[in-house]
Amino acid sequence: MNPTNRLTTESGAPVEDNQRSQTAGANGPVLMQDHHLIEKLARFDRERIPERVVHARGSGAFGSFEVTADVSKWTRAKFLGQVGKKTDVLIRFSTVALELGSADTVRDPRGFALKFYTQEGNYDLVGNNTPIFFIRDAIKFPDFIHSQKRDPWSHVQEPDNAWDFFSNSPEATHQFTWLFGDRGIPRSYRHMDGFGSHTFQWVNAGGEAFWIKYHFKTRQGIECFTAEEAQRVGGENPNHHHLDLLHSIERGEFPKWTLQVQVMPVAEAQHYRFNPFDVTKVWSHKDYPKIDVGVLTLNRNPGNYFAEIEQAAFNPANFVPGIGPSPDKMLQGRLFSYGDTQRYRLGINHTQLPVNCPHATKAANYGRDGAMRHDNGGRGPNYEPNSFGDAPKQSNRPLYAPLEIHGWTGSHAWTKHPDDNDFVQAGDLYRLMDEPAKRRLVHSIAGGLGAVTRQEIIDRATGHFRQADADFGARVETAVKAVQASLKGEDVSVQVGASTHADALG
Ligand code: HEM
Known part of the structure; x- marks a missing residue:
């Protein structure tokens, strides 16, 4: 905080008025010389940065x-x-x-x-x-x-x-x-x-x-x-x-x-x-x-x-x-x-940036310059090899262990291990659930899948749940039909409830 309570421009000069812009006469247009106004608007115009492409919230x-x-x-x-x-x-x-x-x-x-x-x-x-x-x-x-x-x-x-x-x-x-x-x-x-x-x-x-x-x-x-x-x-x-x-x-x-x-x-x-x-x-x-x-x-x-x-x-x-x-x-x-x-x-x-830089040690390397560089290495060398004893040196010790690899380069399919397939652990997870949890799971899936407009997508998706566990797939199929019927306004005996877009999408 500014101990003197002074409002200043970005360069620290006092601001005369933060409520009224400078104009040519009382009712005239705004003046270019109102540096504080221009700086304030320009800063505001640039406040937003790109949000994270995922995990934005x-x-x-x-x-x-x-x-x-x-x-x-x-x-x-x-x-x-x-x-x-x-x-x-x-x-x-x-x-x-x-x-x-x-x-x-x-x-x-x-x-x-x-x-x-x-x-x-x-x-x-x-x-x-x-x-x-x-x-x-x-x-x-x-x-x-x-x-x-x-x-x-x-x-x-x-x-x-x-x-x-x-x-x-x-x-x-x-x-x-x-x-x-x-x-x-x-x-x-x-x-x-x-x-x-x-x-x-x-x-x-x-x-x-x-x-x-x-x-x-x-x-x-x-x-x-x-x-x-x-x-x-x-x-x-x-x-x-x-x-x-x-x-x-x-x-x-x-x-x-x-x-x-x-x-x-x-x-x-x-x-x-x-x-x-x-x-x-x-x-x-x-x-x-x-x-x-x-x-x-x-x-x-x-x-x-x-x-x-x-x-x-x-x-x-x-x-x-x-x-x-x-x-x-x-x-x-x-x-x-x-x-x-x-x-x-x-x-x-x-x-x-303070939140990202190391706190318990210091970063030291030959990277320099770029927009908004803060600590730029002072007079230290910006190249290596160099002959300065106090300049940063590599450790010659790997952070982690090497991997021994055999085979050809290429876009390979994943190597299968004895119990590997896409469904076995999904089936295990389903079978671990008690009956009320299974019902809630099927209810949530059906709420989303039932809103899909193309039947071939629904059939393929249901097929995955069936491959995980036959009972799981059968229940999803029944519940989806009930949601479809309810969306068409038909009277359905199986109540699977409403869903939100978020439910549909995960
Ligand atoms: C190849 C797959 C993936 C790619 C290409 C990817 C890419 C990204 C990108 C570009 C961001 C934004 C980062 C930023 O703007 O700072 C991000 C954020 C994040 N990702 Fe991933 N991601 C992948 C998979 C995963 C997986 C498998 C996990 C969890 C195990 C995960 C967890 C996160 C988390 C927690 C964040 C938010 C980080 C934060 O709070 O700033 N991502 N991801």
């Missing part, structure tokens, strides 16, 4: 991560290196498909993006509240997202598009079953779990590598909205999740999550019953039990939303020594896409 908070168990036999990451160690974090929760101003209460995965400000650089873990994803290859991501967003002609979300894509992408059956189930609309960001979703690599001090999956288990308990509750709450207060997070932290009720990991020895990956790098699949918890790592606590709201949340840039390619990517084809695509979109959305020097 979100909320964030700061907090800390504390290690509660010794995991040093699996990773040499220093921030995980000793029990009791605390690291500052930033989290951003989000919905996926709709715009910055959309409602929090839609049926949609929720983003769960973390930035750990570690002493070895920032580690970004950019996950969701679901352990799986719709597709398994980054090359399908733009098409998938187009099918979920507004239609280029009608400019609304179209059930036909979303279900057409699904009906032609059987690998999405597991995620659709998850999304239309009870956890598809969390009651708040505090009442949901988070997942890294992909498989990642951990490497210990001896150079031994492991495949791992991250699980953040909410300590608030899982609580969800039914479709009807979400419709009511979203209608009354579209900012429900945002305000719930803000107010709970202001009240001193700090949400917490327990971080656990599943660890797979590298040698087991090749023969595991599912391809362990396929993000449409989970690893059985019986095969790979969850192991405690630490506790995440959120305890501080951002002081300014735009500066600290809208401008936050999470990038799955930001690893620290001891943690690395897996060959998951989705993750590999993401390693490119985030930095790329952030260079467009925020500019090349977004990494220097």
Whole structure:
């Protein structure tokens, strides 16, 4: 704050009048010389930046991560290196498909993006509240997202598009079953779990590598909205999740999550019953039990939303020594896409913004210049090799372990493992549900699928659910027919209820 309470121009000169523009005479036109007016309007004209192409709507908070168990036999990451160690974090929760101003209460995965400000650089873990994803290859991501967003002609979300894509992408059956189930609309960001979703690599001090999956288990308990509750709450207060997070932290009720990991020895990956790098699949918890790592606590709201949340840039390619990517084809695509979109959305020097720069160490390299550069390396050299002893030097130690690869380049189909197909885990998930949960799942699916106008799409989509489980498919078929009949105004005996576009689209 300005201690003198002076209103100033951008260059710090006092402003004479902030209520009346300068004019030629009392009733004459406005003068070019009113620099404050011109500057004020010009700044306002440029206030909006592009919103995130996905996950545009979100909320964030700061907090800390504390290690509660010794995991040093699996990773040499220093921030995980000793029990009791605390690291500052930033989290951003989000919905996926709709715009910055959309409602929090839609049926949609929720983003769960973390930035750990570690002493070895920032580690970004950019996950969701679901352990799986719709597709398994980054090359399908733009098409998938187009099918979920507004239609280029009608400019609304179209059930036909979303279900057409699904009906032609059987690998999405597991995620659709998850999304239309009870956890598809969390009651708040505090009442949901988070997942890294992909498989990642951990490497210990001896150079031994492991495949791992991250699980953040909410300590608030899982609580969800039914479709009807979400419709009511979203209608009354579209900012429900945002305000719930803000107010709970202001009240001193700090949400917490327990971080656990599943660890797979590298040698087991090749023969595991599912391809362990396929993000449409989970690893059985019986095969790979969850192991405690630490506790995440959120305890501080951002002081300014735009500066600290809208401008936050999470990038799955930001690893620290001891943690690395897996060959998951989705993750590999993401390693490119985030930095790329952030260079467009925020500019090349977004990494220097206070929320994005390292906090527990300093960035030091030979990158220079570009729009809005703040710290440009002073008199230090901007090239390498150089003969300055105090200039930045490479570590000669890889962050993570190398992968041994055999085979030919090409657009390969995914290698099948013994139990792999697109439907087996969706069927398992369906059979895990009790009868009321199955009914709610079928009700939600039918609400969306029943609104599709092309029968061939409905038949293909229903076929996926049938392949997951015959009973599941049969119930969806019956319920969809009931929705179709009710949309035509026919009297139906099976009441499956109303749905929203969001229900239809996930
Ligand atoms: C190849 C597949 C994917 C691509 C190309 C992709 C691309 C993107 C892009 C371009 C953004 C906007 C980033 C920004 O403007 O800062 C984004 C945001 C996000 N994505 Fe993805 N994404 C993919 C898959 C996934 C998956 C599988 C997950 C979760 C496991 C995920 C979670 C997120 C989250 C949480 C955000 C919001 C980050 C924030 O809060 O700023 N994405 N994604």
